[in-house]
Amino acid sequence: xxxxxxxxxxxxxxxxxxxxxxxxxxxxxxxxxxxxxxxxxxxxxxxxxxxxxxxxxxxxxxxxxxxxxxxxxxxxxxxxxxxxxxxxxxxxxxxxxxxxxxxxxxxxxxxxxxxxxxxxxxxxxxxxxxxxxxxxxxxxxxxxxxxxxxxxxxxxxxxxxxxxxxxxxxxxxxxxxxxxxxxxxxxxxxxxxxxxxxxxxxxxxxxxxxxxxxxxxxxxxxxxxxxxxxxxxxxxxxxxxxxxxxxxxxxxxxxxxxxxxxxxxxxxxxxxxxxxxxxxxxxxxxxxxxxxxxxxxx
Ligand code: HMG
Ligand code: MG
Numbered sequence: 001x002x003x004x005x006x007x008x009x010x011x012x013x014x015x016x017x018x019x020x021x022x023x024x025x026x027x028x029x030x031x032x033x034x035x036x037x038x039x040x041x042x043x044x045x046x047x048x049x050x051x052x053x054x055x056x057x058x059x060x061x062x063x064x065x066x067x068x069x070x071x072x073x074x075x076x077x078x079x080x081x082x083x084x085x086x087x088x089x090x091x092x093x094x095x096x097x098x099x100x101x102x103x104x105x106x107x108x109x110x111x112x113x114x115x116x117x118x119x120x121x122x123x124x125x126x127x128x129x130x131x132x133x134x135x136x137x138x139x140x141x142x143x144x145x146x147x148x149x150x151x152x153x154x155x156x157x158x159x160x161x162x163x164x165x166x167x168x169x170x171x172x173x174x175x176x177x178x179x180x181x182x183x184x185x186x187x188x189x190x191x192x193x194x195x196x197x198x199x200x201x202x203x204x205x206x207x208x209x210x211x212x213x214x215x216x217x218x219x220x221x222x223x224x225x226x227x228x229x230x231x232x233x234x235x236x237x238x239x240x241x242x243x244x245x246x247x248x249x250x251x252x253x254x255x256x257x258x259x260x261x262x263x264x265x266x267x268x269x270x271x272x273x274x275x276x277x278x279x280x281x282x283x284x285x286x287x288x289x290x291x292x293x294x295x296x297x298x
Pocket of ligand 1: 139140177
């Protein structure tokens with residue numbers, strides 16, 4: 001059966017804006033995050049403490065954090081290494097996320113490490129964060145397919161998930177970075193993870209909508225027992241490695257489906273849509289979300 005409530009992990013300010021060509025000023029990012037919280041989102045991934053040359057769009061993390069310290073929501077931030085953790089802790093971050101890859105090609109492209117090398121880099125980060133009472137999410141990218149390696153074997157994804165969990169991550173977010181997953185594949189991966197001792201309660205799903213499958217995949221995950229879903233307001237962003245650069249599952253598309261199913265999220269879709277329309281105006285291009293387009297044309 002379906003859950004009665006879903007927690008949406010909003011990634012627009014991070015996964016969305018990291019892929020936008022335009023550099024968005026910190027004050028606009030701060031207003032975006034305030035508006036997302038006012039629309040009812042309770043977890044908003046705010047920024048990344050990565051190398052500023054790797055992701056210049058989020059190089060203003062130090063400037064942004066003090067502008068959002070009054071936001072009434074959980075505000076996780078991405079952290080790849082101890083340097084990043086120190087920066088995040090100095091600014092009062094209470095939740096972090098490390099980000100691993102199921103494939104060697106993406107580990108190299110995204111982290112300049114092997115899969116094992118990246119996990120070694122995360123280990124002291126997770127330990128130090130947990131000692132500081134900071135919650136840790138472990139992202140796993142390329143769980144279904146990889147742009148260089150093609151389809152990713154389920155056993156490979158399960159093995160790295162297990163290692164993230166054993167390292168101490170509180171939650172694992174299964175990333176379909178290039179949006180190639182389909183619902184049968186989602187079910188099979190979740191079944192196999194459960195058999196390997198990774199329960200649905202510890203899992204989140206992170207779908208990109210490149211092939212239009214994100215909502216179908218989400219429904220499959222909810223029917224399976226997952227209750228945490230990542231989404232990006234207005235469907236912001238895109239994958240730099242996929243030709244049709246579409247973003248994450250749009251939060252509005254997700255909320256429209258969940259509202260229709262009678263599943264609680266706490267999100268006010270009208271306020272959220274108004275926020276995405278405002279952001280789209282700032283970015284100078286319309287939101288790719290069907291729901292945002294439909295509701296804003298009314
Ligand atoms: P590297 O070049 O191997 O770095 O990059 P290094 O460890 O050799 O350090 C080189 C220099 O960078 C040193 O400075 C460090 O201090 C500095 P130097 O001594 O030469 O002057 N440095 C830093 N400076 C500031 N903050 C830091 C930091 N770390 C090192 N944190 C590194 C390795 C991990 C740093 C790099 O590869 C990196 O920053 N990668 C981040 C890539 C990224 O952010 N990708 C997007 C997020 S993942 C994603 O979007 C997927 C997801 O959405 C799920 C899905 O859809 O699949 C989560
Ligand atoms: Mg992503």
